[in-house]
Amino acid sequence: MSKQVFAAALAGALLTGGTGCTTVEQPHSRQNVSEDRNEPGLGISSKDLTQISRDLAEALLSAPAIARADKAPKVAFVSVRNNSTDYIDTNMFLRRMQSLVLTHAAGRIVFLERDIQGSLQTESENQRAGKSSGDRTRKASGADYILTGTIDSIDRASGVNRSAYFLCTFRLIEPDTEAIVWSSPPFEFKKATKVPKYDR
Numbered sequence: 001m002s003k004q005v006f007a008a009a010l011a012g013a014l015l016t017g018g019t020g021c022t023t024v025e026q027p028h029s030r031q032n033v034s035e036d037r038n039e040p041g042l043g044i045s046s047k048d049l050t051q052i053s054r055d056l057a058e059a060l061l062s063a064p065a066i067a068r069a070d071k072a073p074k075v076a077f078v079s080v081r082n083n084s085t086d087y088i089d090t091n092m093f094l095r096r097m098q099s100l101v102l103t104h105a106a107g108r109i110v111f112l113e114r115d116i117q118g119s120l121q122t123e124s125e126n127q128r129a130g131k132s133s134g135d136r137t138r139k140a141s142g143a144d145y146i147l148t149g150t151i152d153s154i155d156r157a158s159g160v161n162r163s164a165y166f167l168c169t170f171r172l173i174e175p176d177t178e179a180i181v182w183s184s185p186p187f188e189f190k191k192a193t194k195v196p197k198y199d200r
Contacts, residue, residue, distance in 0.1 A: 042164040042191045043086035052168055052187045053096035061105055063182040065145065065172055076112040076143035084153030084166060112143055146173045163192040
């Protein structure tokens with residue numbers, strides 16, 4: 001075997017991991033998050049999340065407690081309860097809704113950050129103690145309202161047929177009185193599919 005042929009064979013072996021098999025890259029495509037095209041399963045999809053969070057933003061801004069307020073109400077989040085059979089980070093609905101409101105209706109609502117409250121408190125205390133620059137003498141803001149919600153589902157199976165109905169609702173609550181001052185319209189949808197016999 002000539003040196004040139006040996007070098008070419010060695011390079012080919014290195015590229016294929018020395019197994020003699022060629023690695024074929026699987027085709028992939030970038031899809032629109034607002035579409036359900038070829039979406040597998042019956043769970044909550046990106047289309048559901050984007051549509052519900054957009055509708056939630058519009059509904060929240062129209063809520064009397066927000067729309068009629070003399071100054072921007074302060075709103076804090078409490079985790080959305082997931083009673084459905086689908087595994088999903090339910091707080092994605094609130095985070096995306098918050099992003100839409102702050103982007104398109106800044107100043108209408110003041111959102112309070114609670115997830116990193118401990119870190120924020122430490123930074124504020126360091127500034128008060130002179131351990132870091134800045135002057136933080138104000139107290140942390142209390143929430144005028146708490147925004148939370150619930151996701152429920154009804155699942156049915158008959159032979160190869162599967163269906164799932166989802167109901168998503170959100171509420172504004174006064175923290176001192178625990179009164180529900182506003183509830184979103186019900187965001188609901190239903191999906192159905194057929195499963196192969198070997199998946200039953």
